[in-house]
Amino acid sequence: MAASVASLSYSAGTLLLTGVPVGRLHGWMPDVGWVYDDRAGACRSDAQHNIRVTAELERRRIRFENRIPVAREVHWRGESICELRREQLAAVEAWQQSGGRGCIVMPTGTGKTEVALRIMQLTRVSTLVVAPVRDLMYQWHQRILGSLNYDAGIIGDNIHRVHPVSVTTYDSACIHMPTLGDQFGLIIFDECHHLPGPIRRDAARMSAAGYRLGLTATLERSDGLHGDLRGLIGPTVYELSITAVRGKALADYDVVRIPVHLSASEQRRYEILAEEVQTYFYQARQAEPGFTWEQLCMSSAVSGDARRALRAFHAKKSIEDRAEEKLQTLEDLFRLHAHERCIVFAGSNAMARDVSMRFLIPCLLSHCGKRERQEILEGFASGRYRAIVANQVLDEGIDVPAAKVAIVIGGLGSSRQARQRLGRILRRSGNERAILYEVVCVGTKDEQRSRERRRHETFKGIRRKRGRSAC
Amino acid sequence: MLTRQQSLFVNDYQRGLVIPDRLNQRTHACYESLAERMLEVYRLGTGRRRRELHRDVHQLFEADPECPLRRIEAFCKLLDDRAVYATQDRRAAAALRRAVFGEAAAMHPLVERRDQLFEHSAEDVRRQISERLQRDWQDISDNLFADVIEFNRLESFPGYAGPRELLSRYNVAQIQAALFSAIAITVRSGADFKRILRAARLARLMHTISRADSGGWQIELTGPASVLRETRRYGVNFARFLPALICCSDWKMEAVMETRGLRNLRLLLSSADGLRSHLPPDDEFDSAIEADFAAKWGEEPREGWKLLREAEILHAGQKTFIPDFVLEHKTGRRVLLEIIGFWTPEYLEQRIRTLSVFKDVQILLAVQEAKLTRIAAEVKGAEIIPFRKSLLVKAVLEALLGREGSGDR
Numbered sequence: 077m078a079a080s081v082a083s084l085s086y087s088a089g090t091l092l093l094t095g096v097p098v099g100r101l102h103g104w105m106p107d108v109g110w111v112y113d114d115r116a117g118a119c120r121s122d123a124q125h126n127i128r129v130t131a132e133l134e135r136r137r138i139r140f141e142n143r144i145p146v147a148r149e150v151h152w153r154g155e156s157i158c159e160l161r162r163e164q165l166a167a168v169e170a171w172q173q174s175g176g177r178g179c180i181v182m183p184t185g186t187g188k189t190e191v192a193l194r195i196m197q198l199t200r201v202s203t204l205v206v207a208p209v210r211d212l213m214y215q216w217h218q219r220i221l222g223s224l225n226y227d228a229g230i231i232g233d234n235i236h237r238v239h240p241v242s243v244t245t246y247d248s249a250c251i252h253m254p255t256l257g258d259q260f261g262l263i264i265f266d267e268c269h270h271l272p273g274p275i276r277r278d279a280a281r282m283s284a285a286g287y288r289l290g291l292t293a294t295l296e297r298s299d300g301l302h303g304d305l306r307g308l309i310g311p312t313v314y315e316l317s318i319t320a321v322r323g324k325a326l327a328d329y330d331v332v333r334i335p336v337h338l339s340a341s342e343q344r345r346y347e348i349l350a351e352e353v354q355t356y357f358y359q360a361r362q363a364e365p366g367f368t369w370e371q372l373c374m375s376s377a378v379s380g381d382a383r384r385a386l387r388a389f390h391a392k393k394s395i396e397d398r399a400e401e402k403l404q405t406l407e408d409l410f411r412l413h414a415h416e417r418c419i420v421f422a423g424s425n426a427m428a429r430d431v432s433m434r435f436l437i438p439c440l441l442s443h444c445g446k447r448e449r450q451e452i453l454e455g456f457a458s459g460r461y462r463a464i465v466a467n468q469v470l471d472e473g474i475d476v477p478a479a480k481v482a483i484v485i486g487g488l489g490s491s492r493q494a495r496q497r498l499g500r501i502l503r504r505s506g507n508e509r510a511i512l513y514e515v516v517c518v519g520t521k522d523e524q525r526s527r528e529r530r531r532h533e534t535f536k537g538i539r540r541k542r543g544r545s546a547c
Numbered sequence: 548m549l550t551r552q553q554s555l556f557v558n559d560y561q562r563g564l565v566i567p568d569r570l571n572q573r574t575h576a577c578y579e580s581l582a583e584r585m586l587e588v589y590r591l592g593t594g595r596r597r598r599e600l601h602r603d604v605h606q607l608f609e610a611d612p613e614c615p616l617r618r619i620e621a622f623c624k625l626l627d628d629r630a631v632y633a634t635q636d637r638r639a640a641a642a643l644r645r646a647v648f649g650e651a652a653a654m655h656p657l658v659e660r661r662d663q664l665f666e667h668s669a670e671d672v673r674r675q676i677s678e679r680l681q682r683d684w685q686d687i688s689d690n691l692f693a694d695v696i697e698f699n700r701l702e703s704f705p706g707y708a709g710p711r712e713l714l715s716r717y718n719v720a721q722i723q724a725a726l727f728s729a730i731a732i733t734v735r736s737g738a739d740f741k742r743i744l745r746a747a748r749l750a751r752l753m754h755t756i757s758r759a760d761s762g763g764w765q766i767e768l769t770g771p772a773s774v775l776r777e778t779r780r781y782g783v784n785f786a787r788f789l790p791a792l793i794c795c796s797d798w799k800m801e802a803v804m805e806t807r808g809l810r811n812l813r814l815l816l817s818s819a820d821g822l823r824s825h826l827p828p829d830d831e832f833d834s835a836i837e838a839d840f841a842a843k844w845g846e847e848p849r850e851g852w853k854l855l856r857e858a859e860i861l862h863a864g865q866k867t868f869i870p871d872f873v874l875e876h877k878t879g880r881r882v883l884l885e886i887i888g889f890w891t892p893e894y895l896e897q898r899i900r901t902l903s904v905f906k907d908v909q910i911l912l913a914v915q916e917a918k919l920t921r922i923a924a925e926v927k928g929a930e931i932i933p934f935r936k937s938l939l940v941k942a943v944l945e946a947l948l949g950r951e952g953s954g955d956r
Contacts, residue, residue, distance in 0.1 A: 088770075088771040088772070089771065089772055090771055090772055090775065109775065111774050111775055113774045114755075115753050115755055115774070115864060115865060116771075116864060116865070117864055120771070120772075120774055120775060121775065122772075122775060275778070275779060278772075278778075383612070383615070383616050384612075386616065404659070407656065407658055407659060410655070410656035411656060411658065411664070411665060414655070414656055414665070425695075429692055429695075433688065433691070434657070434669065435651075435655070435669070436647055436648055436650075436651035436657060436672060436673075436676075437651070437655065438648045441695070445641060447641075448641045448645070451645065455652070460649075461648070462652070462656075463655060463656070
């Protein structure tokens, strides 16, 4: 054996380096966090430091055998990417100037996907695109096929087809990264605010890719972990705020709030359930001040009174979600916009199915197969279906063909979800203004959730109509 | 396996322990009959929807209002795990939706009462579609979402052998679910370490082996990235490892759990806890040849040599080798014996490569050779005892004596 030539290899999501003492490595690259692993007889670090480590060893003129595969080059055949707008070009350039590492923050509907496709086209290297859910994964597959004329591999949804350019979901990426991490030169995190979860971040840490791109409309997370994106992907290299593009790249929009009332019998049941919940809540607070519903839902040993209270709580929420008058209001709105494309967002799968059953319009739920989903979206784009209903699948980034009317009849209060839903109807097409209707039960939690939704700056300074605007 | 949402455990901060929910005959006597009734719901439930079955199981627990919700949900999951739901519904339901929504699309919006502007009432359209598809509307609406998981229909229920089996599965499943939060586990093992190591390898875990103070071996199991930081990433691997561990005998396990910010809690388990695995126990002996040889040698020493089964682990990094037998002389000298029954040249080659890592130990290799050809030429670096049908005690003793004669250490 030649006098201990060092060797660097990829091992299950980590780098293994033999032949260099760990103390030296600490001195040379204190930020990499090398650890000596006596199970393997080598120094180990996260695979994400691959490029940094290689460069450092070369700079120090250390002779080492690099067993990490070189990222494969990709030759595109006949790409057709539409011309980018000024702000899109600026985003691409900013990413390139930061050495091919960083996050781009652009509101939904301003063409983040085109920016990423252009970056893929220019980088010409094996690429893995990580999307939050499988629908988005398939959508990326379509976009790559359409723009770069490349049939990308799919990792997820019970498919494991790895190609030099592949698409996957965060969950699959996290599970499979130990076996995939050395095969891609560029990794793209779509909706990258999902990345910093304690385990999910392994999707970035275990990848040896040198080029990294994060895309999102909303960088911040309520837990503050978005700060970690800098280390996992790179700095924020470009940011475009939603107010800067309103009325330019995006359609202008109105938010219209429509209050509805529970029927007499719903109201009676609602009050009984609410009292049951409040009684429990009051007692729990006596025992433990500051006790919250989240705590109750999270706690594993829900039994006795708590079990009954939780059931009452769900029943109460179900009444809000599925109030009969919401369906009547929906009919009014469908009448008003009979010739426009409407998307309805329901608060639960059950309500989405109720709407689908009542109006016989397609509903996009998680049980829909890929083909059915495609068919529904295509039918919606062509105008064959004038209305569709969805629960959460459309929450993020799914390309919905230029809908001008969105109707929220239930859902959570988080501002990100609301913003993304809003983004859905803001797609640029013509000069019509978009409308977002919020149908809210008066005097229920529904109303409070609606207030929470609006708290975000996006909703401020927007013209509002009041009252029952339909008919 | 259960999901995190069905996992039920108590943190005992006083003793620093995580205690997964466990049902036993003393404190949960009523559960045997509850389990029987749950099985009954599924056995008689062919053709019913998943949601109805779950509702019935929940109903059974009305008798025990103190029962935590998660326990009920866990039982539903375990019953579903052994149930077969109809799958051909999926295409049929999607096709039905396409037909119904396609018909209705041109008539959007369907109104409650028709008027001059909108002339399609929901009722008329339903009747129209029903005629077009030649199906009752009730039938259509029953099947429109038949592929939604809650609406799947039970086709058959292979299930569990009996209520006890269901309860055993529940107890193990709750420990598995708790292990999702484990960051490392240590197993102390007396005799059964070979099967334990094999199970760990199948679960893709890395090991660190050392002699335990109490005698026997201590095996620490983690994943590759565990050395960089404490991570729950390998919790699923630990959970997968557990049923195989439970099949083994003579062990103690300690799992270190991740507890957000709090001091580390532990989950303790041992082969004396009376858990039962749903896996079939694997054979004690790898092959009949070994069992046969051990029987022939007997318990008593022969010519001063005692035969011990799987009493040694040779380990270097992640390579381990557990020879079938250790021959221990009354003088304390130890010689290892490995029996290779059926083999291919590739298998033999790989075995030899493993052995070459441990070249400073003495190993006798007994190789079955139907035709007794020139095996020695193919195998370098190990002493070979060829045999035909069964390994003879005499042949091994000769090899041992030959060794003594040659004056090896």
